[in-house]
Amino acid sequence: MKLNKVIALIRTESIPEVNIVLRKALRTDLGQLNRMKRNALQSEGTVSKLERKYRIVEKGIDVVHEEVQQRLVAIGAKLERYDNRTEQYRQNRLFESNQKKLFEELDGVERETVVPDAEESTRFWSDIWDKPIGGYKTTYIEVTKLKKQVRKLPNWKSPEPDGVQGYWIKNLSNLHGSIVHQLDRCLQENHVPVWMVTGKTVLCERIGERKRSQGRRDGGCGGILAEELYEHLEQANILPWEQKGYRKGSRGTKDQLLIDKMTMRNCKKRLTSLAVAWIAYSKAYDKVLHTIDSRAVSIVRYGAGIIKWTKNELEELDRKTRELMTIYGAHHPKADVDRLYLNKCDGGRGLIGGEDCVQAEVNSLDKYLGASEENMLKEVSLSSTLENNK
Structure with missing residues (x-):
């Protein structure tokens, strides 16, 4: 490919388009070099062109063949990184505008679009x-x-x-x-x-x-x-206490999880059998986006107070977070770690540590349970059901 053609592409097209054109040209040259190694390339003009382009007489056919292969691998990796980054930007924008659609894409769910009459x-x-x-x-x-x-x-x-x-x-x-x-x-x-x-x-x-x-x-x-x-x-006391979704000031699912945990722990402690019955299960979850739930469970704050986090697990989580920030250029490897977790008003970066996140949520839940007037939540508060509560 001539140099002026590449320069014209750089001026008029994006860098990925230039790489695609270069990859196509290199693939063509690599095929011709393969035929040349087997003495199957009959065109003298093509042979002369390849010798001038890659200095085959000076380097040797094997070295030139390896160089072209490595250049193809490098361009392929560059295009893959570009595609991944472009997809990441698209998913970030979609997360801001339509989280439900993003989670459905990640799970491979295709929903039928039905236009109502x-x-x-x-x-x-x-x-x-x-x-x-x-x-x-x-x-x-x-x-x-x-x-x-x-x-x-x-x-x-x-x-x-x-x-x-x-x-x-x-x-x-x-x-x-x-x-x-x-x-x-x-x-x-x-x-x-x-x-x-x-x-x-x-x-x-x-x-x-x-x-x-x-x-x-x-x-x-x-x-x-x-x-x-x-x-x-x-x-009029019409709202049933067990329905949490539309109650103001309610923690919703967390209330039910804490009550379930208290009940199961009590039965296990007293060696008592426990029978569980689900009423209108599908009705209770017909408005819940389950793809969000499957990811929310992995978030530290969501499970705080219900899941028992060890200190080593939280420290490992913070360490992994700093490692990812370093890989993606958000944290210098020699930067001060303590400053990363300081408040921005104190000159820090404002990152919330895993242990601080869990403890803040547990303290909030403890205060919420202590102020609740609901009988079951009062029992949860008295039974020390909360995990990581200091």
Whole structure:
């Protein structure tokens, strides 16, 4: 290949494209060199070209053949590193935008994309929401409730169809009274302007019910009304204590794991048989992304307080972390290790060590269990079920 052609490729194409072209040319030359070694290359012009290009008379055919092979291996390794790095960048961006899709890709799961029927979905939800229901308690929205909800709005996120960003709704507090008046009017007149309910509605499919509109849930709900409903359910003691997923301030799965661990440890200590029954198992997990669970179990903080970590295991974890940081250029091999774990405000790097991570989570769980009013969690707190609790 001529030098000016390579320079033109470098100017117009990316480096991987140049390497691909070079690899193709080297493969061609390697094939011709193989034929030349066997005295099977008949073209005198090709022989003369190879001799001038690789100085075969000076180096020898065997040395030139080995050099071309090594160059091919080097270019192949460079292209492989580039492909791996490109894939890593793509996965990092996908993790930020769509974690579920990334984990499905890693597990090789291909999901069928089902587009719901618009008319069927509209008909199904109209049968539910368009029918008037009597006997309910009248709810009035107050300014304090509105202020509590608008604090949760992100400041500069893309605005809703009204075009007003969250920053202005938060800080133009003189308008909160007018907003409350308009919302109360919508509730009392049972009429909402079309622009207020215009937006994106996410229909979340249930397992096994992909083609039915009944198998999808409406993702939209007003924050203030949701707060009122939750307070009503709490005051009426309607929420079952064993359901943790929608309880505020609950640790969810960790609560259940700690209760299970306490029960199993108690039975083992007293040599008592234990019978376990699962009720609506698939229903309980139909909204859980199991690919995330399978990876979350390996995270130190997730298992802290439930899994007993030894000091040697945590030290080995920190050592492996520093080794990977050194390999990828994030930590100099001769840099001070203690500074790596100092807070950034103290001049450190702010990395959280394995032992500190476990102990912080255990302390948080211990405080959570001590303040809980639930009977089973009180028993967990008294039974010293937490691991690594100092």
